[in-house]
Amino acid sequence: MxxxxxxxxxxxxxxxxxxxxxxxxxxxxxxxxxxxxxxxxxxxxxxxxxxxxxxxxxxxxxxxxxxxxxxxxxxxxxxxxxxxxxxxxxxxxxxxxxxxxxxxxxPPDFHARFSCRGKTYRYIIERSGDIFRRNMAFQLADSLDHAAMREGAKFIVGTHDFKSFEASGGNPRETTVRTISDLTIEEEGDRTVIEVTGDGFLYNMVRIMVGTLVEVGTGKRTPDQIRCILDGRDRQLAGFTAPPQGLYLKEIYFK
Amino acid sequence: MxxxxxxxxxxxxxxxxxxxxxxxxxxxxxxxxxxxxxxxxxxxxxxxxxxxxxxxxxxxxxxxxxxxxxxxxxxxxxxxxxxxxxxxxxxxxxxxxxxxxxxxxxPPDFHARFSCRGKTYRYIIERSGDIFRRNMAFQLADSLDHAAMREGAKFIVGTHDFKSFEASGGNPRETTVRTISDLTIEEEGDRTVIEVTGDGFLYNMVRIMVGTLVEVGTGKRTPDQIRCILDGRDRQLAGFTAPPQGLYLKEIYFK
CATH class of the missing domain: 3.30.70.580 (Pseudouridine synthase I, catalytic domain, N-terminal subdomain)
Structure with a gap:
């Protein structure tokens, strides 16, 4: 059977x-x-x-x-x-x-991809350059202004067109509108832990979000620029793509 | 020059x-x-x-x-x-x-090997089977009796013939007598950290010591068996060789 x-x-x-x-x-x-x-x-x-x-x-x-x-x-x-x-x-x-x-x-109609209704990703940034953690976190010596990053994160939460946060090279999508239900930024010693939950994510979306938030955290951008980035619907407006080794697919939610 | x-x-x-x-x-x-x-x-x-x-x-x-x-x-x-x-x-x-x-x-007469007067090794044992730590620690689910291990460690500290703690396959040595000046066993959450300092170490000596102490910690041996193992001058008497991924060469001291 x-x-x-x-x-x-x-x-x-x-x-x-x-x-x-x-x-x-x-x-x-x-x-x-x-x-x-x-x-x-x-x-x-x-x-x-x-x-x-x-x-x-x-x-x-x-x-x-x-x-x-x-x-x-x-x-x-x-x-x-x-x-x-x-x-x-x-x-x-x-x-x-x-x-x-x-x-x-x-049940027979369950499918890990099509039955998914949301996911949580975790992203870890560490100030220490510990070689034993080099593949487990994004190692960034700069100190980050977490208050500014949380300010910027507020513009991301909600239902938006995230076209500016999509890298080219992914699968074609019907729409670039997604709902981010939660985005938290926690400081744990010299580590910054970002967790983002949404109903779906575009190609490299979390890594571009993190890169943009890092640019807010280092003062390269102001928090409210995130709103303009979303409105512009253009990848060029957003920040860099944070490296893969900091990213963890944490949890998946099903219908 | x-x-x-x-x-x-x-x-x-x-x-x-x-x-x-x-x-x-x-x-x-x-x-x-x-x-x-x-x-x-x-x-x-x-x-x-x-x-x-x-x-x-x-x-x-x-x-x-x-x-x-x-x-x-x-x-x-x-x-x-x-x-x-x-x-x-x-x-x-x-x-x-x-x-x-x-x-x-x-100075011209310094040589990293011949000028060495001692070293400290650290050995990390973790109860968690976290796959992200699999190459960074010896993952052992058993709980360890740290008091018994410290009891056993007392027999190791001092100047002894450590022939029982030498694996075959190393370089020939003039003597198997070494002085261990310190051996500490610390509990940090579900992690056990063993640090051992000595004037020199035989081939696989730290790993065999750790393996033997683990057998004390799990109740397979009594602490005072360590004394008999040393006296017997026979590798067969000592415990298993703990795996390499838990071992860190921590510090080197020079003359």
Whole structure:
């Protein structure tokens, strides 16, 4: 009997060429499909909620797939994680940088991408140049004016046309209007943690938002310029694209 | 004029085959020598204080070398770090996992290995299985009895024959007697931090000590068994070799 299975997945994006399967490249989708195929003895294709870029991490990525393999679903995380760990059969020496947190059976019409109603991303900026954290955060020596950044963030929250915050090169979209329901900026020691929740995100949208907020935080822009950037509907108006290693796909919400 | 230069070096050992230069392998010594050679236009050989193993990290490794290149020594860290960073000329895509903290001119008779009078190693054990920390600590789910471990550590401190704590495969040594001047075990949340200072260490000595102390901490051994292990002068008597990713060469002391 066919089962529609949802996986909740954590990964360290450092050594992946992003989520999406690509011939000859190590990707998260490719690694998971490779192990599922090893178990099932036939090709299995999984649908990820979010196509994270190279170097971007996930605390709670999701993916769904259909199979009829007679393996108890609740045992799947343990079995898959053994394959991803040291000594496993992962294609790339199995360095343990993927972990399946949960596997659940879903109704037949569930789809990890199309059933998604929102996501939360986390972005970490650190002042320290600690080499052991170089792939885990955006290391920025400048001090940031968090009050100004929060002021600017207020213009982002709500339903807006986010065309200015979209990089070229993504998939074509019907509309560039999105709703950001929450954007928080917390200071933890010499670390700045930005969390943004929305119903959907354009290509590189979080990283361009963060880059723009950093420019507000360093005084290069005033907070109310964010309003003009949104109104202008032009990527040139917004700030730089913050680097991928600070970005974590934190949580996904389903209908 | 020839200058004898001491470098203080930090590195993330994850993607190195250890310190020592080896043909066809990415090693810390190899990377640093490669960049120095690029600058000087001729082969430069450096002497590291400690030959750390594959996967072992350094907060304060040292190395010395002699050259007559007319570059102000104080500028060397900045210049070398640019080469090790993203976009640098490091042989292996320059992933930024080496950082030179300091460069100093030393008297002609100084040698990073022969002038060393002691070192401190740190070892980190974490109960959490956080995939983002998998290469930075020994991840061990068992809870540890720190009081028992400290009890066992008392037998290690002092001048002893540490033959039981020496792995085979190291360089031949005149004697296996060493003096451990300090061994501390601190609990920081779900992390255990062990620091050990001594005048010298045998091959894998810290990792075998940690493995043995972990066996005390999990109740597999009693603290006073450490005394018998030392007396027996036999590697078989001691515990397992704790994995490399928890080990950091923290500091080096010179005469």
């Amino acid at each position: 066919e089962k529609n299975i949802l996986l909740k997945i954590q990964y360290d994006g450092t050594n992946f060429r992003g989520w999406q399967r690509q011939p000859g490249q190590r990707t998260v989708q490719g690694e998971i499909e490779h192990v599922l195929q090893y178990l099932a003895g036939r090709e299995i294709s999984i649908n990820g909620t979010s196509r994270t870029d190279r170097g971007v991490h996930a605390l709670g990525q999701c993916a769904s797939f259909v199979w009829d393999f007679p393996l108890p679903t609740e045992k799947l995380p343990f079995i898959l994680n053994k394959r991803f760990g040291a000594g496993g059969i992962g294609r790339s020496g199995a360095p343990g940088d993927i972990r399946i947190l949960e596997a659940r059976e879903m | 020839e200058k004898n230069i001491l470098l203080k070096i930090q590195y993330d050992g994850t993607n190195f085959r250890g310190w020592q230069r080896q043909p066809g392998q990415r090693t810390v010594q190899g990377e640093i020598e490669h960049v120095l050679q690029y600058l000087a236009g001729r082969e430069i050989s450096i002497n590291g204080t400690s030959r750390t193993d594959r996967g072992v990290h350094a907060l304060g490794q040292c190395a010395s070398f002699v050259w007559d290149f007319p570059l102000p020594t104080e500028k060397l860290p900045f210049i070398l770090n640019k080469r090790f960073g993203a976009g640098g000329i490091g042989r292996s895509g320059a992933p930024g996992d080496i950082r030179i903290l300091e460069a100093r001119e030393m």
